[in-house]
Amino acid sequence: MIPEQSASQITVSEDPLCTEPRLTSFDSSLTPVDLFFIRHHFSDVPKLDAETWTLSVEGEVENSLSISYQELLTLPQRTLPVTFECAGNSRVAMSPPVEGVFWGNGAVGNAEWTGVSLRDVLNQAGIKNTVKEIFFEGADSGEEEEQGLKFDLSYSRSLPLDKAMHPDTLLAIRMNGESITPDHGYPIRLIVPGWYGVASVKWLIKIRALDRPYQGFFQTRRYVIIKEGEDKEQPPKPLTAMPVKSLITQPRRGKVFFPGENVIQGFAWSGEAKIRRVDFSTDGGKTWVKAQLDEAPSDYAWCPWSFRWKVSKPGYYMLAARATDESSNTQPLSGVWNYRGYAINSIHMVPIEVAHHVRMPGESLPWEP
Amino acid sequence: MIPEQSASQITVSEDPLCTEPRLTSFDSSLTPVDLFFIRHHFSDVPKLDAETWTLSVEGEVENSLSISYQELLTLPQRTLPVTFECAGNSRVAMSPPVEGVFWGNGAVGNAEWTGVSLRDVLNQAGIKNTVKEIFFEGADSGEEEEQGLKFDLSYSRSLPLDKAMHPDTLLAIRMNGESITPDHGYPIRLIVPGWYGVASVKWLIKIRALDRPYQGFFQTRRYVIIKEGEDKEQPPKPLTAMPVKSLITQPRRGKVFFPGENVIQGFAWSGEAKIRRVDFSTDGGKTWVKAQLDEAPSDYAWCPWSFRWKVSKPGYYMLAARATDESSNTQPLSGVWNYRGYAINSIHMVPIEVAHHVRMPGESLPWEP
Numbered sequence: 001m002i003p004e005q006s007a008s009q010i011t012v013s014e015d016p017l018c019t020e021p022r023l024t025s026f027d028s029s030l031t032p033v034d035l036f037f038i039r040h041h042f043s044d045v046p047k048l049d050a051e052t053w054t055l056s057v058e059g060e061v062e063n064s065l066s067i068s069y070q071e072l073l074t075l076p077q078r079t080l081p082v083t084f085e086c087a088g089n090s091r092v093a094m095s096p097p098v099e100g101v102f103w104g105n106g107a108v109g110n111a112e113w114t115g116v117s118l119r120d121v122l123n124q125a126g127i128k129n130t131v132k133e134i135f136f137e138g139a140d141s142g143e144e145e146e147q148g149l150k151f152d153l154s155y156s157r158s159l160p161l162d163k164a165m166h167p168d169t170l171l172a173i174r175m176n177g178e179s180i181t182p183d184h185g186y187p188i189r190l191i192v193p194g195w196y197g198v199a200s201v202k203w204l205i206k207i208r209a210l211d212r213p214y215q216g217f218f219q220t221r222r223y224v225i226i227k228e229g230e231d232k233e234q235p236p237k238p239l240t241a242m243p244v245k246s247l248i249t250q251p252r253r254g255k256v257f258f259p260g261e262n263v264i265q266g267f268a269w270s271g272e273a274k275i276r277r278v279d280f281s282t283d284g285g286k287t288w289v290k291a292q293l294d295e296a297p298s299d300y301a302w303c304p305w306s307f308r309w310k311v312s313k314p315g316y317y318m319l320a321a322r323a324t325d326e327s328s329n330t331q332p333l334s335g336v337w338n339y340r341g342y343a344i345n346s347i348h349m350v351p352i353e354v355a356h357h358v359r360m361p362g363e364s365l366p367w368e369p
Numbered sequence: 370m371i372p373e374q375s376a377s378q379i380t381v382s383e384d385p386l387c388t389e390p391r392l393t394s395f396d397s398s399l400t401p402v403d404l405f406f407i408r409h410h411f412s413d414v415p416k417l418d419a420e421t422w423t424l425s426v427e428g429e430v431e432n433s434l435s436i437s438y439q440e441l442l443t444l445p446q447r448t449l450p451v452t453f454e455c456a457g458n459s460r461v462a463m464s465p466p467v468e469g470v471f472w473g474n475g476a477v478g479n480a481e482w483t484g485v486s487l488r489d490v491l492n493q494a495g496i497k498n499t500v501k502e503i504f505f506e507g508a509d510s511g512e513e514e515e516q517g518l519k520f521d522l523s524y525s526r527s528l529p530l531d532k533a534m535h536p537d538t539l540l541a542i543r544m545n546g547e548s549i550t551p552d553h554g555y556p557i558r559l560i561v562p563g564w565y566g567v568a569s570v571k572w573l574i575k576i577r578a579l580d581r582p583y584q585g586f587f588q589t590r591r592y593v594i595i596k597e598g599e600d601k602e603q604p605p606k607p608l609t610a611m612p613v614k615s616l617i618t619q620p621r622r623g624k625v626f627f628p629g630e631n632v633i634q635g636f637a638w639s640g641e642a643k644i645r646r647v648d649f650s651t652d653g654g655k656t657w658v659k660a661q662l663d664e665a666p667s668d669y670a671w672c673p674w675s676f677r678w679k680v681s682k683p684g685y686y687m688l689a690a691r692a693t694d695e696s697s698n699t700q701p702l703s704g705v706w707n708y709r710g711y712a713i714n715s716i717h718m719v720p721i722e723v724a725h726h727v728r729m730p731g732e733s734l735p736w737e738p
Contacts, residue, residue: 092464092466093464093465093466094464095461095462095463095464095703096462096622096687096717096718096719096720097461097462097473097622098622098623098720099622099623099720104466147625147724147725148625148724226685227685228652228653228685228686228687228720229652229653229684229685229686229687230684230685231682231683231684232683232684232685232722232723232724232725233683253465253466253467253468254467254468256516256517283597283598284597284598313600314600314601314602315598315599315600315601316595316596316597316598316599316601316708317597317598318465318597318598334464339685339720339722348465349465350465351465351467351468351597351708353601353708354601355516355517355601356516356601
């Protein structure tokens with residue numbers, strides 16, 4: 001079943017459903033639910049009912065638990081604005097092209113998530129000191145093909161214990177103040193701030209404490225960086241935190257500006273550090289000037305930036321934005337090609353045209369009669 | 370009106386209709402009509418009737434003519450296998466992305482065209498010695514936007530006199546031995562061997578001899594190379610002959626091979642010269658070996674090539690093919706970015722995986738129970 005879809009998003013894949021908004025529709029720092037990208041992994045969206053839903057907590061724990069939605073509501077709540085993107089966002093920029101959902105640049109969003117610290121629930125269960133990782137399973141499942149063989153799988157991922165125990169890692173109940181919609185993980189979604197969206201398991205139904213690293217499909221065969229020429233004997237590492245990145249949201253590529261002042265806008269974020277600055281270029285990255293940076297609403301949320309560009313000369317320009325974070329990480333001109341096209345944080349460029357504002361004396365367009 | 374479309378092609382644009390076959394469906398040197406890419410410029414496909422169709426020949430000529438389909442059939446006929454591609458083919462490889470129909474690599478085909486030498490008709494009309502170019506108009510027309518203004522335009526292009534007078538420039542009546550289909554220019558299509566498809570005007574209805582260069586929309590605003598940073602005062606030059614290029618048609622990207630011998634296939638062509646050699650790489654162009662090259666059926670047709678690749682080591686490989694023509698032109702690793710994404714002949718790369726053919730002793734896939 002394909003759920004109803006917002007007309008304001010582009011369908012990047014029909015089955016499983018994947019949608020992204022146009023970058024030019026990002027006009028405020030908080031992304032409305034109907035403009036938030038959707039990345040499903042299987043055909044069916046789980047139909048869960050908060051009344052009957054339970055979350056089991058099991059494995060290497062003192063007390064296995066089964067928690068109801070009502071119980072979660074009684075625990076202390078936190079609210080955090082969190083930006084995350086799909087690990088395959090901007091895949092369209094990877095050349096040669098790779099397999100995978102062919103995302104443009106819109107598979108990123110910034111929403112306000114409200115819920116219970118995962119730590120509070122894990123402490124209630126009592127984590128044994130043998131535990132290395134916490135495993136999470138969603139209610140979504142389906143078939144995946146690998147090396148010519150087919151497997152029935154549930155969507156599942158794990159976190160190292162320290163990230164799971166961080167107070168900001170949430171069992172989220174609300175998105176932008178409302179119940180989470182079915183497309184975004186109703187009733188409960190794990191939220192792992194600073195990490196790629198892949199970690200924030202939707203339709204969460206099971207937590208298991210493990211005394212060993214989890215080797216699941218979405219952790220060893222997908223959402224891992226495999227470089228060209230890589231040997232198959234080397235087990236790849238799962239993706240974790242998002243590197244520093246920025247996007248230009250205004251103008252869209254191909255826009256025609258006129259001489260005068262034109263406003264350029266965008267967002268910048270970094271999973272593990274605050275954004276220190278954003279630089280802006282009109283010549284494809286040869287020269288840079290500092291853009292105006294707004295304050296982010298939280299350490300995990302993107303910073304809006306803008307630039308008032310005064311241009312007088314008609315011609316063709318390549319706009320570019322480059323963010324730098326407080327750990328001095330910055331964006332590469334082009335990223336390292338990898339087999340599945342993940343973790344692309346190369347500088348976003350937008351080609352535009354500056355036309356004559358009015359016809360020059362004697363000027364006519366050449367195909368006019 | 371959108372015409373019926375072959376299920377074996379991908380719709381790249383719905384309006385105007387643009388379709389391309391999957392590269393893996395190119396399995397012979399002559400492209401069947403239902404696998405030949407379609408590039409319309411306007412919503413409507415002209416509905417012409419060969420019984421009533423006429424071609425006017427006018428301008429700087431001794432005798433203006435109006436030629437019927439029946440008259441064309443009585444003139445001497447030539448048959449030529451001709452490869453041409455859309456000037457925007459492979460635009461998907463251009464990063465940052467540009468405006469325009471977002472072609473993969475399939476907007477290229479090799480068909481056998483039969484018709485009358487344009488020269489015979491021009492000689493009949495008598496070209497005056499003031500003539501510099503020959504102008505061609507198709508029956509297709511519609512609206513285009515430019516610098517915020519809208520224009521009603523017919524599709525039209527010109528050729529320099531020497532190219533128009535070349536005996537291989539045809540008024541084509543047949544494609545692969547049959548009447549040309551409406552999508553490909555019925556009843557008569559200009560065929561300009563060696564040049565991008567843009568020159569081969571479909572639904573041809575008018576020829577005009579000009580004593581000056583033609584400055585039409587599809588010749589000065591489209592199908593021209595505009596580089597980043599280009600000044601608007603410099604009039605760009607229209608695209609003409611296709612540069613040397615090759616494509617890998619087998620395997621598709623993401624294919625899983627097994628150790629042993631695997632066959633790689635593709636085509637190579639160059640508008641102005643014969644293909645001298647094709648080199649093949651399994652490491653993304655770091656090292657090359659010579660591929661097997663078949664003879665092209667004509668100087669204007671692509672050469673099939675193949676390579677029998679013996680591989681023993683499981684891993685991830687980047688296949689690449691590079692053609693060189695008899696004028697020693699070869700393909701660049703990456704092309705020069707240009708504002709509309711034209712004339713992309715950079716080396717085609719296809720990432721693939723070589724898996725273990727059988728499970729190794731003790732091996733299990735990590736997500737298996």
